Amino acid sequence: MSASSPSLEKKSKATNLSEPSNPSRPDSISEGSAIGEGLNSRLSYLKWYLTSKDSWLGDYDYLYLVTPNVWPLNRKYKHHKTPFYGLHDEVPILLTIILGLQHALCMIGSIVSPPLAIAGGAFYLDSATTQYLVSAAFITSGIATALQVTRVHLTKTPFFIGTGLLSVVGPTFDILPIAFNYTSMRYKDGTCPTAPDGTPLPCPDAWGAILGSMLCTVWIQILMSFVPPKTLNRIFPKVVTGSLLLLVGIYLVGNGMQNWGGSSNCHGGDGFYALCPDMAAPKPLSWGHPKLIGLGFTVFVSIVLVEQFGSPLMKSSSVIIGLFVGCLVSGLTGYWSMSNIQAAPAATFLWVHTFKLSVDGALILPLLIMFVCEAVSCMPDILATAEISNVDIEGTEFNSRIQGGILCDGLGSLISALGTGPPMVSQAGNNGVISLTGCASRGAGWCAATFLILMGIFGKFGAVFGSMPPSVLGGMQVFLYSTIAVAGLRVLGLVRYTRRNRFILTVALGIGFLDIVQPDWFSQMLTYDGDNVALAGFEQGINLIVETPFIVAAVIGVFLNLVLPNNASQMDDSIKDQSGHAVMEKEN
Known part of the structure; x- marks a missing residue:
């Protein structure tokens, strides 16, 4: 649907704070007046914007955001239509902050899951390094998201960095199969250490090899951003991108179930890992014990209940609410060890922990293929975000958004690898927030990026995710990984079955x-x-x-x-x- 639709334009103007008829607003913000009035008018507008009740609250119905979908509370909003805020519409400051936090919250599950799977299931890293990787993933996701939303024009060229949409960027799950297979290979050939009884020991050098190899291979995605989208679609049609999403989702569900049962380390393990998650845990149990399966179900069932009965704000953060319920239940029943959280620093940043960089030839071809796939697989997500944001989904401008999105993902992966984090990719998981709240404003995207960076800086926040029982994490992972498989089915549903x-x-x-x-x-x-x-x-x-x-x-x-x-x-x-x-x- 074109952004020039009369009905959408009318709706957007109805909710735009720049409506000239507002008597309390300085005239300096009317069309063309910012240049004429000069610095004084700008300062006058800024004072009004920061102190006016209208600019802070607007006329948005905030009660709608927190009203559960339970009778009789939901009667008022049975036929409610939320106002729509476009990319450049001015949104009330309070609403921008609330929705920015909401976009950040809806990303938490997909941000923490890859580094936790990498640290615990592939490289067996210690708790301090695991917590650091989670914090680094938040910080680099915030930086990449801010770059994606901003849309930087490359001077004297038709190219951009970023989509200019309320697109969010987070770690890709596609790195996980490569990491699992690579470390399995290294433990078998003895280049990753093991205990005398065969128990895998931490192998940070293997993660350093992946980081170094990523820095050499990510350039193929950056170069592919300058290839016309039509050419990419011809080489990588939906029959290919849909199948790879489906396979990634199915493969990772198995890994999530390993954690749901107690931990991948203790499934058939012995010695220190004879019980789950290990013998030193507060309540060690055998893999697949009913109590451990039950902990995972508290997360899964909570997500289902929130989706059915929750308010719009709750629905768009159902994963983190389910995780909170699982953490609460497991904490009250004594499955948590608080020592790691207490030992975690109050604040952290990138490079607090570093890894010895190297390049492994065995990783080059797989990573090249992965980055090629990343360049193509992000295109449906950018299309979905553009469509729900009511901007053009065809033509020169849309093609430039695709180009900018692929380039931003490539640069985001480069920045993340330099910051010791996993590769990045654009995601459409926040589209539910846009749909429920009617806000596609870039201001909410910048606010979300700020919250993500702050979440990464506060070390205790990452420590919570690094210390939670694997069964709770597994319940969340199975849900998230299933959404990847469903996304693959959605793409395959667009294929003509000749x-x-x-x-x-x-x-x-x-x-x-x-x-x-x-x-x-x-x-x-x-x-x-x-x-x-x-x-x-x-x-x-x-x-x-x-x-x-x-x-x-x-x-x-x-x-x-x-x-x-x-x-x-x-x-x-x-x-x-x-x-x-x-x-x-x-x-x-």
């Missing part, structure tokens, strides 16, 4: 599912153990590609999409569009 597309999906998903159900099927194929370091690194890279579900599926899908002819078949004639006419496959 014979050609069915064949591509069958082959790509077949191999991808094979990796998920039998992850060691390729372990005996390439087993070189000679003295040629370069050849050994190359074979490790091939193994990492083949054994990472979404990467091998993306490679197969892109290859088949490029080489298979677009010949029509009789099956294609039976595919109908919404008007009932046959759809022929002309492009993917």
Whole structure:
């Protein structure tokens, strides 16, 4: 829908604080007057903006945001239509702060989950380093989000950095399969340390290798941002991007369930990890114990109840509310160890902990493919945010938003790697907040970025997530990872199921599912153990590609999409569009 729609324009003006008829507002803000009045008029406007009741509160119905969806409280808002604030509309200051916090809260689950999975499930890092990685993820997410919302124009070029939308940026989950497979490989070959009984020990150097390799490979995504979106869509159609999202979600649900059962360390573990999460825990239990499963269900069920009965503010932060309930129940029943929280610093920042950077040849190909996939997979999220923000979703300006978003993600990953954090990607998880509150203003995005940075600086905040029982974290992760799989299904739902597309999906998903159900099927194929370091690194890279579900599926899908002819078949004639006419496959 175009942003120039008369009905939307009328609605936007109705809620815009810049309405000239406001008698209490200085004339300096009317059209063209800012230049004419000069510095005094600007100061007069600033004084009015910071002290006026109208600028702080406006006419927004704040009670709507906190009214639960429970009869009879919800009767008043049964047919309520929230006012719409566009990208550049002036939003009441209080509403901007509330919604900025709301956007930040809705991101917490997706920000903390990757570093916690990396630290605990892949590299077995100590609690202090885990807490630091969570804080670093918040800080770098805030910086990348601010850059995305601002939309910086590259001088004397048609290119931008950022979408200029209320787009949020957070750690990508796509790094997790690579990290898990890579550390598994390093523990097997002895380059990551283990205890005499075989128990994995912390391996920070492996994370340093991923960071160093990311710094070398992220440039491919930065370069891809200058490729026209139509070309990217032709090479990476929805049949490819949808399948990789689906595979990432399914793969990670298994990892989330490992935590839900108690911890991935203690599933079949012995010695210190014979019980979950370890023998030193306040209440160690065996993996899958009913009490541990119950703790995870408190999170999952709470999310469902909030979605059904919660107020608009509660619904858009249902994940963090579910996490809070799980933490509360587990705390009251004695499953928490407060020592890590007490030992955490009150404030922290980037580089409090550092890692020895290195470049591992085995990581180069998988990371290159991952960053190529990131450049394409963010496009549907940017489209969804643009559509719900009521701006054009086609044409030159929209293409520049896609270009700016891909470039911002690439630079965000570069900044994050320099700040010891995981790679970044644009996310559409905050679109529910925009839809429920009717606010797509960039002011709320800047406010959200500020809150994210502050959450990262306050060290105790990250320590809470680093100390929570794995079962509580697992309940949240299973929900979040399932949303990734659903996003893949949504994208695949846009695919026209011609014979050609069915064949591509069958082959790509077949191999991808094979990796998920039998992850060691390729372990005996390439087993070189000679003295040629370069050849050994190359074979490790091939193994990492083949054994990472979404990467091998993306490679197969892109290859088949490029080489298979677009010949029509009789099956294609039976595919109908919404008007009932046959759809022929002309492009993917």
